[in-house]
Amino acid sequence: MRTLQKFLGLFVVIVLVAGSATGAFAQGEKRLAFVIGNAAYPSGELATPANDAGLIAQTLQAAGFDVVGARDVDQESLRGAYRDFLAKVSAAGPDAVVFVYLAGHGVQFEGDNYFLPVDAKIANPADVPIQAVRVSDLTRPLAALPTKVNIVVLDAARPNDFPQSSQPLAGGLALVDPDPNMLIAFNAAPGTAAPEGKGPYGAYAQALAEMMRDGGLPLDDLFDRTRLRVNEVTEGAEVPWDASKITAPFVFFDRAADAPPPKVSEAQSQADRTREIRDFDAHDAYVAALDRDTLRGYEDFLVAYPRDAMAKRVRAIIAARREAITWRQTWMRDTPEAYWSYLDRYPHGPHAWDARRQLEHLEAALEPPPSFTVIAYDVPPPPPEEIVYVDRPVLYFDDPDYDFEPPPPIAVVFLPPPPPEFIVLAPPAPPAGIFVLPEPVFVPMARWINPPHDIVPPPNNIIFNNIHNTTVINNTVINENNQAGQGLTTGQKLTAGAVGLGAAALATKVALPPLLQKRAALQQGKQPGLVTPLSKTLATEHALPGANGKTLPLINGKSLPLVNGKTLPLVNGKTLPLVNGKPAVADTHLKTFGKQGEIVTGQGDQKGKDKIRKLPFANGLPVANGQTAEDKHGKNIPKVLSDQNGGKPKKFTHKDLAAGGTVSPDGQGAGLDNDRGRKLRKLAGTGGGSTGGDVNVQHTFKAGKPNAQVLSSQDRPQFHAQPKPQFHAQPRLQVQTQERHLPQQQPGKKPVCGHPGEPTCKR
Incomplete structure (x- = not known):
């Protein structure tokens, strides 16, 4: 009996251990990467860092890394994005593998290495700690997390063009000692600078990507071969360096059992x-x-x-x-x-x-x-x-x-020779949006190279699942559900950083860090006309509204209206009203505009000035026969305007307009100034009310002003012959008055008047 109890106890222990091991195996290894490529420096554009970052990021995606990355980031964005990345690493657990790649300008100062954001301004050595990001500020918090492997690559030892100083900085990067479970690598040996490549990719990034793609290479061998390849292709001009304290075994890709011997x-x-x-x-x-x-x-x-x-x-x-x-x-x-x-x-x-x-x-x-x-x-x-x-x-x-x-x-x-298809790489297409990394043309891997089976696949796994099939990666086929034929998980949706892109096309790109996704969305909204290009597959099916499938320019985040397939011209950021389907003409200050209406030019007066009449509109049609609406000063005015000119106009106020009657050209009526100081004339009305007569509102329009044009008599619309508009099919014009706050008058000062939002000048 006692023997049976021992056997049962042993069996329970074995089951528990096996279940624990199975759970740990099922959890798998999480791979996370943070990739930055800074090239757009004020002192001069670098040729390769953005492309290099895109190449490394794509290779990491294929190896099962969940990659976030960006190009041309400033200091605040870099720090904030990395802080969010560390939180992601912390949540990944103790089996996480982390890869950090920084390409751009690097510099050493008093024993520390610094990575330069694109907004860094280095006028003298003392500016470095303020304008740049200290690399140890990135590596120390990473080393404090319970991760399995940390790899930090600085592709940043480049010649700089800082102002000449009597106290110069040491060149290249400073020798450092990595933390436990960390490997640190430079593109050039400490104290040396690598020549800047001409593109499309730098020698170091291309060699590193080549070795990462080789199956079964331990980290030490991988970086040793990278050094040999770089020294070979640069003819000795560049000698990379690395130092490692990683003890856990790690490979980027597995080598299949039927692979040819190395x-x-x-x-x-x-x-x-x-x-x-x-x-x-x-x-x-x-x-x-x-x-x-x-x-x-x-x-x-x-x-x-x-x-x-x-x-x-x-x-x-x-x-x-x-x-x-x-x-x-x-x-x-x-x-x-x-x-x-x-x-x-x-x-x-x-x-x-x-x-x-x-x-x-x-x-x-x-x-x-x-x-x-x-x-x-x-x-x-x-x-x-x-x-x-x-x-x-x-x-x-x-x-x-x-x-x-x-x-x-x-x-x-x-060192074996590089794969023939990886010797000369095609340049990537231009980036698809703000901060977005370039997307290189994917080179297929040998069939015996596979990602490790015991890792957690990245969320957008189209590259990870198709490393041998570039048709899906480079020429993503998108169906009506925005899903790729292979490798794309169900339910993937668009994000703010990739407006207009299908989910499959998005999955092949490197995701922006959340902070930069928000900033990209804000910047796209602030810059008129700046929209992320559509993928070719979606361009005809999901084009933004516009003329002939073209996108409209944006004003304050809204698209402009169309007339005959064209957008209306702008004056001071506002669109012009229409006359016969064409934009009306006004002076550059928009003095002749109200909230609604058209503008037409009349015949010249005795002084050769053009006369312009303001024709109020409601719901896009001329208002007449008893219809009323408020003008731009909030006053009710009749809406039928006669085409009667003759003699110098008298003066009258908006109060007279609201009082009713018809305005005719016989010279009768009180002569008053309106609140804009323009000469108008008011004659006795015949309509018996404020909405029953004709009003001739005349403004002088000086010839020769910018944008001034005169419509010919043939182009000028004749409103007397127009039938009464039918408004029953359209809602009545609703005019919302805006609250205006007049400036308070200060004692002892002459009141201000005569401008929009200010009291009427009195004479």
């Missing part, structure tokens, strides 16, 4: 990495040292081949690495003795002015005293032949002053 076996790769540098010939010794990328490996090459053509290039690499290590240890100690020790080794080194600025903060002497305690560095002092390479702020490995020999081709035993 050209370089794992056993052969390990043997090459443990083999002494001197045991290679000079050609392979250089590649082996570059593959290891350690100070000892480069020094071993110089010991074995001091007079080889690559010796000068290797010496420059050593010089930059030794100086970067020396400065890193100096900055970590942060004492006067440490900064004096650095200046003793590198009196004109890249960080000489950083050391002096720190000494000022510590209120110490700027130059080393005759005697002090020299700190012990992990690297020996530089030999004299190295000083020439670090005796100025920045080092370029393609500097013609040093006459570097280009490196030899890399043998297959170290």
